[in-house]
Amino acid sequence: MMSSLHRVGLATARHPWRTLAVWLVALVSLGGLAAAIGGELRDNWNVPDTRAQAGVDQLREHFPDSGGSSAQVVLHDDQRLDATVVEQVVAELHATEHVTTVTPRLSEDGDTALLYVRYDVPTTDSDIYGDIDPLEVAAAPAEAAGYQVELGGELPGTATEIEGRGELIGILVALALLVIAFGSVVAAGLPVATAVGGLVAGSSGVMLLAGLTDVSTSAPTIATMVGLGVGIDYALLIVTRHVERLRAGDTPVEAAARATATAGRSVVGAGLTVLVSLMGLRLAGLPTYDAFGFATAIAVVCVMAAALTLVPALCALAGRRLMPRKERKRAPGLGAGAPRTSTTDQEPLTARWARTVAKRPVAWALVALTVLLALGAPALGMRTWPQDGGTDPQGSTTRAAYDLVTEEFGPGANGPITLVADLEEVSRPEVKALHAEIAGLDDVASSGPVATSPDGRLAVWDIEPTTAPIDEQTTTFLEDLRAEVLPDGVEATGYTPILGDISELLGERLWLVVGFVVLVSVVLLAFMFRSVVVPLKAAAMNLLSIAAAYGVVTLVFQHGWGSSLLGVDHDIPVSSWVPILMFAVLFGLSMDYEVFLLSAIRDDWLDTGDAHGSVVRGLASTGRVISMAAAIMVAVFVGFATEPAVVVKMLGVGLAAAVALDATVVRMVLVPATMTLLGKWNWWLPGRGRVEELDDAPVQV
Incomplete structure (x- = not known):
């Protein structure tokens, strides 16, 4: 090569x-x-092989104009709204392209109207994705009347842009x-x-x-x-x-x-x-x-x-x-x-540091391991959930709509659950009894009327939980509803169940992704370095630094440690999208520094046969560039943490923390300490004695 x-x-x-x-x-x-x-x-927001997706597919098949996107238009004033203005906005929304139904709902004191808009195409359709102009045009009569107009729900949530x-x-x-x-x-x-x-x-x-x-x-x-x-x-x-x-x-x-x-x-x-x-x-x-x-x-x-x-x-x-x-x-x-001369005073700082670690490798390894485990411990309590309007930055229309709906209609109104009953499996009397039973549950704030599909195949109705979509109690309620209340032939779908299924699916698949990436990376490194110990040790250390990064993200966002500095005004669970994405990116990035460092150490070992000295010299030759490269990458990721999107913030914080820990605690302490302890065993390969050089002829440098 x-x-x-x-x-x-x-x-x-x-x-x-x-x-x-x-x-x-x-x-x-x-x-x-x-x-x-x-x-x-x-x-593509489909979630294959989940119960919520099965319900959406049923709606799309039997309700020609259902199973599409939705939006909330919230009108608010200090006094009771004028019914004429509200009706005018409803009429304008009905006339908007792809809108099938507009369901108005007035708060008890009459100062807030929630207009629930449904579309005949999914949110990802190019005709509507990220385009809230038609909603703003339709709501113009309310703005002209001096009302506060805010947009929330699925479609307006796609209008958030990365600022760059x-x-x-x-x-x-x-x-x-x-x-x-x-x-x-x-x-x-x-x-x-x-x-x-x-x-x-x-x-x-x-x-x-x-x-x-x-x-x-x-x-x-x-x-x-x-x-x-x-x-x-x-x-x-x-x-x-x-x-x-x-x-x-x-x-x-x-x-x-x-x-x-x-x-x-x-x-x-x-x-x-x-x-x-x-x-x-x-x-x-x-x-x-x-x-x-x-x-x-x-x-x-x-x-x-x-x-x-x-x-x-x-x-x-x-x-x-x-x-x-x-x-x-x-x-x-x-x-x-x-x-340079060989006097200690003229040695690079990284060489002197490597010698310091090499003198007491057990102590330094324990210190590094303690730091990583302590930072990773909060990850054991990590709760994941896809983000909704309640996590959007203050000042955004989606966050304002979310807060108004919560205050005037209850938190569950931000994420209604749609129940879909297949009338070939469940009789109409059973649907009626089920409707009454669910309406009486303590976790249900309201239950809508039952509607039947044009072909008479489905019975559908909406319920609103007493808690917000992001609330852990809502997740528990949905799990209990599916396990203990809903019979075969009835599915729970809609915004909240889809988010819940995404969270569950990604939680289960995380370990599959981890196993695949670790296994293939270990094989690749074993081929590169002609060693079994080095890739296994590298994988273990990468997992430690990633776990520590998970812990940092959990502390910052779920426990609120410094999240206000990032523009997050309340504690939120970690986005379900983040753990898998962080792992895949971080494992590769961590291996960057491992490859840089181990290449230098291995080259020195092949030249000298000095297992302990090669660790010092390898760290001395690469420590400065690894530290500078890590500082640059941390700067890049911290820059992304300033973006308004919460998921991007989490990724920025997590990636920056992991790279910083990897370039300091892992590469500058744990790697030299463990390699010093293992000595020649670092380069052991079954069936061989001393490690042989790669097949490619080396270039003299």
């Missing part, structure tokens, strides 16, 4: 302008193809950190420019993917979050190695080729582990996760390609300008990267 990467680096460095021209043509061509045959982003400041914050902070690290604006801008170039190509790839399958509207945000972080990191690793070779006296072209050969091997290995983790998302059982995995994989492949081809070309063009100004005047080989 190293020889192949050396040839790639040498070719692109020798012909930088040709390489840039090829990339420019590729970006323009991909953009043109995306515009010509690419599709539109479209969510996460990318901007991440890029600006990354540039500042890189300037400090390299002492050169050119060197700082190169990794960022490379990552952005790769993301541009990835964005076109995602749109081409959308022409073949449904791609969630949230998928590009996740892809950008991950692609930007790993893209800068991969480029940073190669640029760092390139600068080291310049200081050692190599020409810019040869330095770029050697950096691509050595650091590029780590980039390929790290990228493959990220891709393996992302493919695990397909096992989550939801079409949305397929889109997340494929879109993010496209972004990762593109930034990998940019790092392996654009970086050496740009490095060759930049020459010695990648070095700080004061070092450019020195003769090659006499810069900061020249050989």
Whole structure:
């Protein structure tokens, strides 16, 4: 592999302008193809093989105009509403395209009207998705009368947009950190420019993917979050190695080729582990996760390609300008990267730290393990639930509508449950008795009349729980309702049951995703490092850092530790979407740093046979770049935590916490401590003695 990467680096460095021209043509061509045959982003919110989805399918089959999206239009004033104005708004809503029914409901004091709007197409239909303009136009008479008008429910919830400041914050902070690290604006801008170039190509790839399958509207945000972080990191690793070779006296072209050969091997290995983790998302059982995995994989492949081809070309063009100004005047080989004496005072800080850990590996390992377990403990009490309007930021129309409905009609009005009875399995007298029984339950605030489908096959009615959709008591009520009250032939569906089934499904599938990703990653690392112990240990440590990240997310959002700083004004459960997505992304990202570090340690071990010394020297050579790469990635993820969408906030916080812990507690403490304890056993492989070199001929560096 190293020889192949050396040839790639040498070719692109020798012909930088040709390489840039090829990339420019590729970006323009991909953009043109995306515009010509690419599709539109479209969510698929079906939840296969769940009871709630079965109820929705029944409604769509037997009620031609049912089973579609819904919305709430809330009208409020300080005094009793004018019935004429309300009727006018109802009439305007009825005239709106795809609207089938509008059910008005007036509060007891008459100052609030809840207009429940149903559509004949699902929320994900391109005609209505994210478009609340027709609702606003229909509600214009109420606004003209001075009423407060708020929009809530399924359809208005899709109108929340990602503001894009996460990318901007991440890029600006990354540039500042890189300037400090390299002492050169050119060197700082190169990794960022490379990552952005790769993301541009990835964005076109995602749109081409959308022409073949449904791609969630949230998928590009996740892809950008991950692609930007790993893209800068991969480029940073190669640029760092390139600068080291310049200081050692190599020409810019040869330095770029050697950096691509050595650091590029780590980039390929790290990228493959990220891709393996992302493919695990397909096992989550939801079409949305397929889109997340494929879109993010496209972004990762593109930034990998940019790092392996654009970086050496740009490095060759930049020459010695990648070095700080004061070092450019020195003769090659006499810069900061020249050989050092062996005195402890002149050793890198990371080398001295590695020696400190190596002196007392058991104590340091226990300290690191204690920290990770303590942070991960809150995750044992994590409660997951898909988010609703009650978790939207204050000031948004969906949050205002949610709060008004809760205050005037009760929290359950935000998530009614639809009961669907198949009249071929349940008789009409049984339906009548069931309707009366459910209406009398303590957890039911109200029960609507029974309606029959046009073909006489279904009996349908709505009930409202006494608690909000997100409330744990609502989940318990739904479980008890299905298990103890509803007979065969009757299903509970609608907004709240669908959310509950999503939460249950993802909770069950998490362990399937974890098992697949861990197993394949261990096999991949065993092949890369010719060891059984190293990949098993790496997987265990990654699981510890991910568990700690889960604990941090639980503390921040479920227990409210600092959530107000993120614009979250009350405690909320962790979104059901987050754990699986966090795991797949984090396991791959954590392996990035593991591959960077272990590659250096293994190379030293192969050269010297010194198991303990290779740990110190490997950490010394990679500690600085890993710390800088982690700081940049943390900055990118923290930037995304400032977005208004709660799920994006959770992902930003969780990913930032995990990367920070992984680069400090795990890579700087737990890895050197355990590798020191294991010694030569780190590289044990059944049937072999000392680890053999890879088949590829090594490139002399």
